[in-house]
Amino acid sequence: MKKFDYLKPQSLEEVLSLLNQFGTKAKLIGGGTDAIVMQRQNKISPDLFISLRGIPGLDHIEGNGLLKIGAMVTHRAIEQSPLIRERFPLLSEASGLLGSVQIRNVATLGGNLCTASPSAETAPPLLVYEAEVHLISQKGERRIPLESFFLGPGETALEQKEVLKEILLQPPPPNSRGAYLKLGRRKAMDLAVVNVAVLLTLNPKTGICERARIALGAVAPTPIRVREAENIIEGNQLNDELIRKAGEMAKHTCSPISDIRASSEYRREMVGVLVEKAIRQSLT
Amino acid sequence: MKQTVQFKLNGESIQIEVEPHLSLLQVIREKLELTGTKEGCGMGECGACTVLVDGKAINSCLFPILEVEGKSVTTIEGLIEADGTLHPLQRSFVENGAVQCGFCTPGMVLSAKALLDQHPKPTEKQIRLAISGNLCRCTGYIQIIRAIQAASEQ
Numbered sequence: 001m002k003k004f005d006y007l008k009p010q011s012l013e014e015v016l017s018l019l020n021q022f023g024t025k026a027k028l029i030g031g032g033t034d035a036i037v038m039q040r041q042n043k044i045s046p047d048l049f050i051s052l053r054g055i056p057g058l059d060h061i062e063g064n065g066l067l068k069i070g071a072m073v074t075h076r077a078i079e080q081s082p083l084i085r086e087r088f089p090l091l092s093e094a095s096g097l098l099g100s101v102q103i104r105n106v107a108t109l110g111g112n113l114c115t116a117s118p119s120a121e122t123a124p125p126l127l128v129y130e131a132e133v134h135l136i137s138q139k140g141e142r143r144i145p146l147e148s149f150f151l152g153p154g155e156t157a158l159e160q161k162e163v164l165k166e167i168l169l170q171p172p173p174p175n176s177r178g179a180y181l182k183l184g185r186r187k188a189m190d191l192a193v194v195n196v197a198v199l200l201t202l203n204p205k206t207g208i209c210e211r212a213r214i215a216l217g218a219v220a221p222t223p224i225r226v227r228e229a230e231n232i233i234e235g236n237q238l239n240d241e242l243i244r245k246a247g248e249m250a251k252h253t254c255s256p257i258s259d260i261r262a263s264s265e266y267r268r269e270m271v272g273v274l275v276e277k278a279i280r281q282s283l284t
Numbered sequence: 285m286k287q288t289v290q291f292k293l294n295g296e297s298i299q300i301e302v303e304p305h306l307s308l309l310q311v312i313r314e315k316l317e318l319t320g321t322k323e324g325c326g327m328g329e330c331g332a333c334t335v336l337v338d339g340k341a342i343n344s345c346l347f348p349i350l351e352v353e354g355k356s357v358t359t360i361e362g363l364i365e366a367d368g369t370l371h372p373l374q375r376s377f378v379e380n381g382a383v384q385c386g387f388c389t390p391g392m393v394l395s396a397k398a399l400l401d402q403h404p405k406p407t408e409k410q411i412r413l414a415i416s417g418n419l420c421r422c423t424g425y426i427q428i429i430r431a432i433q434a435a436s437e438q
């Protein structure tokens with residue numbers, strides 16, 4: 001096993017200055033459930049891990065309007081937060097389906113996003129909620145939409161000396177309801193073959209779908225929003241025909257690959273099925 | 285370079301010198317010679333290495349040793365009483381035939397303990413969820429679920 005050093009800085013300032021000092025030799029580590037596995041598989045070989053655990057200001061869930069979730073908040077804490085369950089239930093569900101209890105007790109939301117796996121559990125829910133990410137480096141701070149954070153498999157907009165500090169969520173408009181569906185090969189402990197989040201805002205009087213957000217995981221180089229499918233249902237009273245069309249559109253917009261978990265044909269087919277199903281679930 | 289780490293292991297404070305790249309599992313088995321905790325996959329998938337850190341079940345194979353600083357770690361050896369009396373969960377596993385080869389057992393028992401500490405009367409669904417990160421290759425899941433149920437009824 002290749003050796004590495006392990007530093008536990010006490011503040012975010014210290015983290016940033018260590019990143020500056022060690023450059024590409026260092027790698028950040030949150031819960032380590034991706035980083036340690038990648039190190040063991042020789043996909044990364046840092047001389048040094050810089051731990052974010054225990055750093056003040058990274059593990060909060062707070063806010064009345066705008067909700068702020070620190071990058072180091074664990075999936076277990078998200079799953080068990082009444083605030084998130086009530087206001088952002090799709091995120092609560094997704095975190096609750098990630099890995100096992102043991103994994104959720106240590107794996108963090110920030111780590112899930114920074115690994116930038118196309119199948120990242122929490123990405124589709126956060127995309128339909130139009131989350132933003134707050135990044136910090138010695139040069140300063142910036143806030144960007146999550147959608148522009150994902151650049152490719154394992155690639156993000158994070159610069160080499162930058163840290164993801166928190167995830168920001170605006171409450172969706174009133175009368176919004178949604179669904180998160182994960183298709184895996186078994187019930188627990190599996191990455192998604194396809195994952196889908198849908199969030200609809202329905203006019204309670206007319207029943208018209210005023211706003212639609214649909215996001216997909218594991219069927220493109222990054223998790224994606226499918227605006228083409230959203231446009232089909234937005235502004236309309238939903239019926240079987242439109243729901244089917246939205247599913248078809250999502251199916252044709254994505255670009256899945258074949259791997260050990262599923263073929264691209266199967267993934268594409270399932271996108272249609274799951275988008276339809278998630279829209280129907282959001283309506284009930 | 286070796287570093288000092290201080291934590292509580294099964295109720296006792298200890299301080300040891302470790303190399304920073306080691307996992308909690310390696311330190312428990314190889315330095316502290318407590319071999320009740322098993323290594324299956326070494327990748328977070330099987331749960332054989334489950335221990336409790338501050339009461340929470342975690343995979344010790346992925347847990348960097350320096351992260352236990354100041355924390356309290358419970359391994360399967362910590363469940364047994366000083367006079368050798370088994371923990372009710374351990375007894376229940378024996379009585380319900382929930383142990384075959386035994387490789388998954390320490391992890392299963394600790395996942396069950398973390399559950400019962402939080403929910404003393406869990407539903408079957410809660411039990412299944414709590415052990416979904418623990419694989420048993422002898423496939424005795426039904427007996428394991430029964431053993432946990434029986435322990436929760438005591």
Ligand SMILES: Cc1cc2nc3c(=O)[nH]c(=O)nc-3n(C[C@H](O)[C@H](O)[C@H](O)COP(=O)(O)OP(=O)(O)OC[C@H]3O[C@@H](n4cnc5c(N)ncnc54)[C@H](O)[C@@H]3O)c2cc1C
Binds near residue numbers: 031100112119
């Ligand atoms: C057995 C097992 C099952 C799993 N199941 C699932 C699953 O069902 N769904 C799923 O989506 N994932 C799954 N994963 C992957 C992993 O658990 C998640 O992606 C998790 O959220 C990663 O979080 P972490 O804190 O452990 O990240 P780490 O491993 O600590 O970090 C991951 C990467 O992000 C970087 N990083 C971490 N935090 C920051 C930050 N704040 N700023 C900048 N960079 C940062 C690190 O440098 C590293 O490159 C599984 C992993 C295992 C081992």
Ligand code: FES
Binds near residue numbers: 324331343
């Ligand atoms: S050895 Fe740790 S999960 Fe398998």
Ligand code: FES
Binds near residue numbers: 384385389419422
């Ligand atoms: S008893 Fe053999 S692996 Fe579970």
